[in-house]
Amino acid sequence: MGGQTHLKADRLFASTQTCSRCGARKESGEKLTLSERTFRCATCGHVADRDDNASQNLRHYMVAAC
Secondary structure, three states: OOOOOOOOOOOOOOOOOEOOOOOOEOOHHHOOOOOOOEEEOOOOOOEEEHHHHHHHHHHHHHHHHO
16 A cells, blocks of 8 residues: 555553643543543643544654654
């Protein structure tokens, strides 16, 4: 498939622990557990599905890297 780029994010990239709207990162004591399905940002109030938030963060990571 032509025209596609493969980018591998660092395994320590905190895609589920970072707000995709403002970029604030959760402190170690407030991190999401695997059973928590909703991301809530204490800084800006953004609420999103955990996986949707993580995918937006990975998208931002890709755009910044290219």
